[in-house]
Amino acid sequence: MTGLNPSQQAIADRTEGIIVVDAGPGTGKTYTVVGRYLNIVKKRDVKGRDVVLLTFTNNAAREMEDRIRSQTVGKVPPDVEDKLKSIRVSTFDAFCLATVLDSPQSLSDFLGIRETLTHGARTVEKDSLNKIYFRQVLDRFLTGHAAEYPDAAAVASEHADALYQVIAKLMSRGIVPLRRGWFGGHDGRDLIGDLPAVREAVSELPSVKKKDPLQCPLPNPEQYRDSLLAAGFDLSGTDLFPNSLRTAAADEDRTPLLALVHDVYFEFIRRSIADDRLTFGLTACFAFLILYSDDTARRRLSCRYLMIDEFQDTNANQLMIGLMLLTEPNLCVVGDWKQGIYSFRNATVENILYFRERTAALRKFLNEDRPADRRRVPYALGEITELPLVENYRSSQLIIDAAYAALYIPTRSDEELDRATLDGLVTRITSARPAIGTATALECVSCPDSDSELDEVLRTVIGYVQHNQICEPDGTFRPARFADIAVLCRKTATCRALYDRCGTCGVPAFLQGDMEIMRTREGKLVLAWLKYVNNDFDRWGIVPILADLGYPAADIRNMIAPPDESRRLPIPDEVTRQRKALRQKRRRITDLVSSIFAFYGLNNDVTQAINTVLSSSHRNSLLTISDLINLIENDIATDTRYTVDGLPDRDAITIQTVHSSKGLEYPIVIIPALDRGSFPNTRGDTDVYQFQPVTGLRCRRAVVHFAGREQSVQPSWQTALVNLAFPPDRSEERRLLFVGISRAKQYVTLIAGSKPSTFFKYYAEEGSYPVRKAGTVPPHCPRLSELNQTTPVPVVPAFASRRRSLGVHDILRFGDEQENAGSGDEVCGKGMEYGTQIHLLAQKMAEGYEPTDREKTDYPQLTRVAAVLADINARHPDLICPEIECSLPVDGQNVTLRGIIDLLVVFPDHVEIHDWKTDVEDRFASEYRLQLSVYAHAAAGFYPNHPPVTCHLQWLTRETTETFTPLPPAAIAERTGEILAATDPAGRA
DNA sequence: GTAATGGATCTTTTT
DNA sequence: GATCCATTAC
Structure with a gap:
């Protein structure tokens, strides 16, 4: 491969041995890895199978493979x-899953478990579901065994999620x-x-200077009064022997805690295997075993x-997998500890920072019992x-230096x-x-x-677009565009607030990532x-609508609830007219939702996402407006x-x-909300459960027994004291800022509110960086208010080229007979809840669940x-395979249909x-036939050999199978075309 | 001048 | 719960 610089070439050429590559931002990491990969494969004695490349994301894996192919064909x-x-x-996840499915028996043998995973084992990715499952396992376990760990069990049952998290760790x-x-x-x-x-760390805590009575290094000692008394400390005198307290904290007897975690953990593994149910964490752990x-x-x-990419994102488990995978010492790990920002996923930058020590220790562990x-x-x-x-091919030296400076800023x-x-x-x-x-x-x-902070972001965006020049790779300059700018936030909430502000001010923006779209x-x-x-x-439902349309609060009050009738204002025509129009669509939910967005001229990433969520939420039953309201409110409430x-x-x-x-x-990066407490996050x-190698496994809550047999769960003074001696490590916040700044090629704007954080203060006060006054408009830049009026709102061009995603139900027609919904065609007349429950139970039954008598009575189907x-x-x-998502691109239409197959x-x-x-x-049989046909063609697409697919309508109430x-793909395409013509605003125009 | 204290304010990230 | 900061105590 040509075009590698000397440092890249050195890595690509050294195909043997163990190499740790420190790949800073923008240094051509992927390029180098691909070059090295090809150098290895070109060797005469190397077969394709001899080389493995592990990444974290599917995107990265795909990109590596694409680049390898494009450079070789x-x-x-x-x-x-x-x-x-x-x-x-492949990705670590994919590799681990393949390993687990390859040898499930070995896993059970090693653990001494009778049950075995089958090929039907499924990974449940949604963590909320995994937590619910874990809670069930825990509850069931505690029912029989709580007495064995009295206090620990009481704490565990109150903090199941925390227990799940520490087990994942x-x-x-x-x-x-x-x-x-x-x-x-x-x-x-x-x-x-x-x-x-x-013990040493605790004893070295600063000496007690505070006044009596509680001579105790803990902050807020009062909250531990009960537990200290219960532990036998004498609080009556002024002198509470701090030293004995300290040792006692370090030496707390954690035998019951450890026993409980062990047994629940084991039970969780056993049940997961028995239920053929995997999580990312379990899969990786099982692959290792x-x-x-x-x-x-x-x-x-x-x-x-x-070769392992993004090595700073690995954990100990993955490093051990890597070491065992190799038969020869030819390992190349590539990463940048400065970009290690995934500790919440239990990744540890120590893997790359202290690679030598860690690999030596792990190798010793992996070999110690073997000749x-x-x-x-x-x-x-x-x-x-x-x-x-x-060598960095992305940014100016100024940006690079600013990014590196982030690594040295104290967080408090x-x-x-x-x-x-x-x-x-x-x-x-x-x-x-x-x-x-x-x-x-x-x-x-x-x-x-913080409110003017949002405006400041937009002002900055506009300033950049109007005045700044972007340097192309060939060295020429061109004016900046919106697309050159990224606003990077610490929190998703800030992203959302900012996106909203862009919407009202007409600045084109798109939101990326997992968002609380509701x-x-x-x-x-x-x-x-x-x-x-x-x-x-x-009447109050209308308030947000009026507020959004810009009616003053006083007017709104006078429309809804005037202090006296003489002041009553009518509801504006535009609103009542729209309401009337929408009411007529109340039986066609998807259409109704689209119309709401059309009223505002909204058609963007978020409306697409909301449409998809709402339309895919109704299954074969019909969705009422109340159901939708519940769904949205629930989504808001549960984040x-x-x-x-x-x-x-x-x-x-x-x-x-x-x-x-x-x-x-x-080219341009704006980092807003560099506020105290937020970025760096000081939370x-x-x-409740914590694990670190030095302090071990500890619990922040403990059961306190009062004299009179009463008891309650309270903060554990032991854990609090120990934690005081090990202050939290905030280096990840610095790395996060490093990542943020180093995304920029040319320009960075840092923005803070009224309480700037240490990060912001560093650049504003200690560095020699320019400070712009807030609210001041950069020269030649129109005021935001003017811009609001002169820029046509919305600045949303047609989305013709955009691939649309429709729920299968969107293309089904249930006719206007639905006016009578709830009495006749609604599932057994019992509403959506009922139908959903049956689907849920049917899914569990397909996975081997036996319904209870109560359930059989409630749901005769x-x-x-x-x-x-x-x-x-x-x-x-x-x-x-129950409840499997599928998607089908429709020929000739720029549309992908999505849906959930009840049973494959x-x-x-x-x-x-099969569909219940x-x-x-x-x-509605004919509509359902269309629905299942979509699933059938989607399912056929799963398999390269396109096996024949049959559809089975399971009429549960009528106890027949059809x-x-x-139906042929043309039928689906025809219907999709009709629906699009009827609902697409572009089609109408 | 320093040290203690109380109050205010913030409270994620997601292959 | 952690942190900063203004206030209070001496």
């Missing part, structure tokens, strides 16, 4: 091209419960921690060369070479950072973009309050209109997030979190479900689609 000898057919590039470190005792973590000793070190315990499986999956000829890591680590990438006034240590860890990089010249700056803007302006407008349309008497994928197909700024900006680059760990499932099982299918059954020679229908009558072959 027709450019390398045929034998090399041949090797690339067996290329092994243990998994990521390869600490696993065996039937007896622990595996990994020095046979569980890590859970106790390094007691001498804890299989590679550890099954020599054959390890050899089968092994490789001679391994020399049967080692799991069968090679010596040998020399470990550290090779940095030092008394935090002391050791400059020398940091200097030792930091590899400096230099800008290789001289063409940028002086067209680069970092400026600071301080605002009086809390956006769009979401709130839908909710307000639905309420207003749904209920004549809900539900949905993925908004904005395609940058128009000139708009990007709004996203700093986290999701990793790996991306923009400490409040998880379940008998039919059981019969259908029994029939399916009797025919020995390869796979039964795979046989060796054909595939069946609870309708009393079959009047089997048919799917």
Whole structure:
């Protein structure tokens, strides 16, 4: 490969041995990895299968593979091209899942569990569902065993989520419960921690200067009064022996806690295996255990060369997997500890920072029980070479230096950072973009309050677009566009607020990442209109609508509830007219929602997402407006997030979190809300269960027994005291700022509100960066208010090129007979709740669940479900898959249909689609046939050989099955076209 | 002058 | 719960 710079070339050329690559931002990491990969594959004695490349995201894996292909097709000898057919590039998750499904028996053998995972094992990605599942496991377990750990069980049942989290943390470190005792973590000793070190740290806490009576280093000692008294400390005198208190905290007896965590953890694993239910964490942990315990499986999956990308995002478990995978010491890890921002996912930058020590220790652990000829890591680590990438092809030197400065800023006034240590860890990089010249700056803007902060962001955006020049890779300049600008926020809430402001001010923007879309302006407008349309008497539903239209608060009050009738104002015509129009659509929900957005001229990423969510939420039952209102309110209440994928197909700024900006680059970056408490976030760990190698496993809550047999769960003074001696590490916040600033090529604006954080103050006060006055308009820049009027709102061009996503239900027609919904065609006349419940139970039954008698009584249709499932099982299918999402691109239309198949059954020679229908009558049968046909064609697409697919309408109430072959794709395309013509605003125009 | 104290304010990130 | 900051105490 040509075009590699010397530091890149050195890495690509060193194909053997163990290499740690420090790849700073914008240094051409992917390029180098691909070059190195090809150099390895070109070797005569290397087969395609010998090389493995592991990444974290599907995108990264795909990009690596694409780049490898594009650089080789027709450019390398045929034998090399041949090797690339067996290329092994995958994500950690995918690799681990394959490993687990490869040898499920070894896993059960190792753990001593009777049950085994089957090929039908499914990964549940949604963490909220996993927490619910864990809670069930915990509750069931405690029912029989709570008495064995009296106090610990009481705390656990109150804090199931926290227990789940700490167990996930243990998994990521390869600490696993065996039937007896622990595996990994020095046979569980890590859970106790390094007691001498804890004792010493606690005893070195600053001496007590505070007044009596509680001579105790704890802040707010009063809240521990009860537990200290219960623990036998004498609080009567002025002198409370601080030293004995300290030792007692360090040496707290945690035997019951450890026993409980062990047993619940083991039970969670056992039940997950029995239920064929995986999480990301379990899969990774299981893959590790299989590679550890099954020599054959390890050899089968092994490789001679391994490269791991984004190595700063790995955890101990993944590093061990990597070490065991290799048969030779040819490991290349690539990453940048300065961009390690995923500790909440249990990643640890120590893997790359202290690579030498960690690999040596892990290798020792993995080999210690084995003779020399049967080692799991069968090679010596040998020399470990550290090779940095030092040339940055993205940013100006000014930006690079500003980013590096972030790593040295204290997060609170008394935090002391050791400059020398940091200097030792930091590899400096230099800008290789001289063409940028002086067209680069970092400026600071301080605002009086957080509301004007949003305006300031927009003002800054407009200033950039009007005045700044962007340096193209070839060195030429052109005027800046909206699309050159990214606003990177610490919190999603800020992203959302900003997006809303862009909407009202007419600045084109798209929101990226997982967002609480129901809390956006769009979401709130839908909710307000639905309420207003749904209920004549809900006068207050109209308030947000009027406010959004810009009516003054006083006028609104006089429209809704005037202090006296003489002041009453009429509801504006535009609103009543719209309400009337919407009321006529109240039976066509999707149409209704689209009309609401059309009223505002809104058609964007968020409206798309809301449309998809709302239309896919109704299943075969019909959705009422009340159902939708409930759904939205529930989503708001539970902070539900949905993925908004904005395609940058128009000139708009990007709004996203700093986290999701990793790996991306923009000419201009604005980082707002550098406010105290927010960025850096100073909220400490409040998880009830905590685990760190030094302090071990501890719990922040304890049961306090009062004299009179009463008891209650209170903060644990022991844990509080220990934590006081180990202040929280906020270096990740610095790295986050590093990531944010280093996304920029030329310009950065930092914005803070009335209480700027230490981060902001550093740049504004200590650096030599320009400070712009808030509210002042940059020269030549029109005032925002003027801009509001002169810029046509909305600045939303047609979305013709955009691929639309429709729910399958959107293309179904249920006719106007639905006016009678609730009496006739609504599922058994019992509403959506009923139908949803049956689907939920049917799903669980397909997974082996036996409904309770109560459920059988409440839902008589379940008998039919059981019969259908029994029939399916009797025919020995390869796979039964309930509730699987599918999507079908429609030929000739720029549309993808999405839906959820109730039950997908795979046989060796054909595939069946089953759908539960609870309708009393079959009047919608033809629509349902269309629905299942969509599923059928989507399912056929899963399989490369396109097996024949049959559809089965399961009429549960009528106790019949209707089997048919799917309608042709043309029928689906025709209907989709009709629906689009009727609802697409562009089509009408 | 320093040290203690109370009040106000903030409260994530998601393959 | 952690942090900063203004106020109070001496």
